[in-house]
Amino acid sequence: MTNFIEYLLGGLGSGAIIALMALALVLTWRATRVVNFAQVGQAMFTTFIALSIQDLTGNWFLALAGAIVAGAALGVVVQYLVLRPVKRADTSGAIIATFGVLIALQAGAGMIWGGDQQAYPQPFNSAGISAFGREWPISVYDLVVIGVTLALVVGLSLVFTRTNLGLSMRATAFNPEVARLSGVRVSRTLTIGWAIAGIVGAVAGVLVAPISTLSPNSFDILLVFAFTAAVIGGLDSLVGAVALGVGTGLVISLVTGYSDSSNAPVVALVLLALNLLLKPDGVFGHTSSRSV
């Protein structure tokens, strides 16, 4: 039983990161009905930019700020240059295009920074916290990750529910045509949605890099986990993405703890397949009943 609790605690940090990446996927899906498979590529690229800033200045927070700016910019560029011009009739086109972006970003990063695994510095203590006479499998860094995730989720919820921008984003997600007739500048709203997703992904990248090391391909597995979480969460639901992201992290931690880390992708795959079979709209998703 103590093992069980330890594994659960150990999974919280990685779960929060999966939640962030799932959140980014959900944001682009809500904005443009596109699952952005390039999201981890964008996050990887901005994390490399952050690492370069880190190497130059030695300031972790400055690097994070750089990643956030780069993430927003990259999100805008990808949406504006690639996704917007894809022809509506070409349903496979958007998916294929995001994979094209992913391939290009990974190759570009390999070209600039090389293909080797690089260490990303730990800004906070990553050793387990000692309290109540024993060491717990959760570190200050994990707590920071969880705190940042919570702050982003709360901030995004406030934006979505309390601001004009959030209202127009929800209106655009609900029905672009009606939103446009009501005076919402739809295409600008979509681009802003991608920028926010880019920021969330960039933060996730910088947070996961110290744990997983950084290379052009090192976030691929994160894409699988985040996609699993986002889909089981319903793809439309911010709360669902976060809840299932943390849940996926916990499950993976349990699987890794009780058996072997090589089982994690297989378990994610099984979860995803079961979910798609039994409840294709996700746990938090709205059943896509067609309104008249």
Place this chain on the structure above:
Amino acid sequence: MTNLMRLPGARLVLHAVIVVVLYLALMWFVGGADPLTMSNIALAAMYATAMFGMVILVGLSGQVSLGNGALMAIGAYTLALTSLNWQTVPIIGVPMNGWWAMVFALIGGIVFGLIIGGLGARLKGPYLAGLTLGIAVGIPAIANRFPDLFGGETGLLLTVPFPEGGYEPAVDEGAETGTEAVTDGTTEGTTDEALPTEGEGAGETLAPDDLLTIDDLSGDGTASELPTEGEGAGETLAPDDLLTIDDLNADGTSTDAPTDVATDVPTDVSTDVPVPDVPVDTLPPSTDQADPGFLIEYWQASLAILVACLVGFVALNLVRGRQGSVWRAVRDDPVAAAVSGISPAWSKVSAFMISSVFAALAGGVFAQLLAYVGPGAFPLGLSLSLLVGVVLGGRSSLVGAIIGAVIIVWLPELVRSAAEGRGWDEQVTNNMPNLLYGLLVVLVVLIAPGGIVGSIKSLSAKVTKRAGSPG
């Protein structure tokens, strides 16, 4: 001609003629080629085999799948496991050989195609892409999970061509040729070939006894630098390359094959092989081993071309026949297709199964080209490269698949030769092909969704229209 085509079976005959002519032309060309070209043609034929399935799945049926690299792994592992573990074919009882192993790869493709296709038929666009993405990452992880059965990270080593009378227990063979082969393998590997990767198997083409022995390869297999533990399958990807084609070209097909060959066999013998005398439609039996004219690259090319042509013949009949219309109808409007009496679900599952069978057969060929099966040979990048090739060549065209396969195999070579002249950094050269693939895919989707073949078609249509219209 139109009247002739109305005869029953005329289409079948026409397709057969097309494929046979293509086969003979390719074999004639391969007969005069150097070993490096032979290996590249073998690779391209293998890619084309898998891409024919992608044309049916992505182009005709409209399902974007990233799982076909994993399905190739299933074919390859099925071939390896059945041929390593079975002396005779079960039930029938005849001795196991390479063709029976390919049949088992085919059966593996059918089974897994039905399972994954059955799961996927319910899913739309991004859901299917995500599920198959998970499969592409998860299936190599399964190989790592059960190292006793699948050989783990090291993988399984094959003897090619398939030894007559099946595989002996590995220990006996090691006792015979062990030391000699190992030293031979390591010296070649360190001096001649810069990048040791999983693909190196095929590069060490001519061992002293003309056969790739298990020991010959074990050095390379274990030397793969992929971490076994850590975050999971994401890290089993080769760190440098998204698409491991680079590796395969540099190592698998042995860029410096002629010099390698020269150490074992006189050069003139190996390049001026009297190839037309070798029976091309059968696997060279092990009696050919003593024949100094036996060239492993030629054998690889003839195997890959034969399989590609057989698969291409089936694909041609499906695409241009009734089933092709069914797939297109469901892709364009599932409701209208259902009203016309077509089952959209079965249409999608059948497309998945067919593409899975093609992928599994390609995987079986791939295993024999590499003389090796391991998780490192089937990374996510392999699935992506299949998608890239098909999109560039033309999503719904079999000719496009062939063009795509050629691009995937030769673009890295072109980049490498361009880099040599300009003194590019190695880091830039290695990543340039993937950068081009990614950018080209985006450009094709935006500007010419039909790919190369689609563009040529629409261009020629425009030209004829203009020529035909008065004034």
